Amino acid sequence: MKVFxxxxxxxxxxxxxxxxxxxxxxxxxxxxxxxxxxxSPLRYHELQERIGDVSxxxxxxxxxxxQEDGLISRQLYPEIPPRVEYTLTARGKSLLPHLYRLAEWxxxxxxxxxxx
Amino acid sequence: MKVFxxxxxxxxxxxxxxxxxxxxxxxxxxxxxxxxxxxSPLRYHELQERIGDVSxxxxxxxxxxxQEDGLISRQLYPEIPPRVEYTLTARGKSLLPHLYRLAEWxxxxxxxxxxx
DNA sequence: CCGAATCCCATTGGATACTG
DNA sequence: CAGTATCCAATGGGATTCGG
Numbered sequence: 004m005k006v007f008x009x010x011x012x013x014x015x016x017x018x019x020x021x022x023x024x025x026x027x028x029x030x031x032x033x034x035x036x037x038x039x040x041x042x043s044p045l046r047y048h049e050l051q052e053r054i055g056d057v058s059x060x061x062x063x064x065x066x067x068x069x070q071e072d073g074l075i076s077r078q079l080y081p082e083i084p085p086r087v088e089y090t091l092t093a094r095g096k097s098l099l100p101h102l103y104r105l106a107e108w109x110x111x112x113x114x115x116x117x118x119x
Numbered sequence: 120m121k122v123f124x125x126x127x128x129x130x131x132x133x134x135x136x137x138x139x140x141x142x143x144x145x146x147x148x149x150x151x152x153x154x155x156x157x158x159s160p161l162r163y164h165e166l167q168e169r170i171g172d173v174s175x176x177x178x179x180x181x182x183x184x185x186q187e188d189g190l191i192s193r194q195l196y197p198e199i200p201p202r203v204e205y206t207l208t209a210r211g212k213s214l215l216p217h218l219y220r221l222a223e224w225x226x227x228x229x230x231x232x233x234x235x
Numbered sequence: 236c237c238g239a240a241t242c243c244c245a246t247t248g249g250a251t252a253c254t255g
Numbered sequence: 256c257a258g259t260a261t262c263c264a265a266t267g268g269g270a271t272t273c274g275g
Contacts (some may be wrong), residue, residue, distance in 0.1 A: 007172065016230070018222040018223070018225035018229065019148060019149060019152055019218070019221075019222045019225070020149065021225050021229045022221050022224065022225035023142075023143060023148055023175060023221075025229065026139075026143075027139060027142075027143035027144070028143070029139075032135060032139055033135060033136065036135055054167060058129035094228055097224070097228065098224055098228070100219050101220050101224055102135070104217050105138050105139075105217050105221075106134040106135045106138060106173070107134070107136075108132040108138065108213070108214055109135070109137050109138035109218055110134040111137060112210055112213065112214070113134065113137045113141065114132070
């Protein structure tokens with residue numbers, strides 16, 4: 004596989020950087036996996052509860068960006084009080100296996116590394 | 120696959136978080152892939168040149184932590200001037216396929232997303 | 236219930252100068 | 256050559272308050 008670097012002046016994109024710039028933050032992957040583990044669409048507050056230690060600000064920001072990237076979809080039911088459900092899109096689902104494999108690798112290799 | 124959350128009080132580790140905490144920063148994955156693409160061990164300055172836009176401070180810090188995690192090894196040849204060579208360890212190599220798959224996914228799905 | 240807006244702190248990371 | 260050390264700017268992210 005070809006990898007592009009910054010001094011490769013002919014190209015303006017680098018898949019490796021791109022993907023980690025997008026999902027390498029603190030919450031994005033966790034939200035996606037939480038949605039995947041939920042057997043059905045999850046509401047805002049359900050997500051917050053299941054993740055357990057995410058602030059409203061960060062959950063909102065993460066959801067918004069995931070939606071902009073087409074990885075999740077947001078369904079608003081204009082009731083009183085409002086209800087909002089989040090689901091993974093096809094694109095989002097296509098990313099998940101790779102994330103799980105990384106997590107598997109981590110549980111095999113990071114156990115002794117962690118200690119910090 | 121089982122995923123652990125923070126409110127899962129019985130466990131103190133979460134593979135998903137662990138791995139992204141470790142490799143989700145700006146340079147770690149890039150260094151590993153650069154080492155992998157080099158057909159032989161790479162010296163400090165070669166790494167800096169190939170990556171192109173990494174500062175000395177960050178390259179040094181990234182290499183040190185990769186070494187602490189057992190993902191790369193550092194060989195010092197005490198000559199004048201000194202020569203240092205970096206290689207991927209077996210554990211480091213075992214992680215690479217997963218990173219490449221993520222990069223592949225990115226080049227298929229992030230092209231149109233990127234635009235920001 | 237689902238956020239938006241603001242404030243503030245901690246961490247990341249870049250530029251530069253110096254050392255064995 | 257291969258780093259250290261220091262200073263500083265930018266970003267990430269938490270706590271709190273407010274709105275529809």
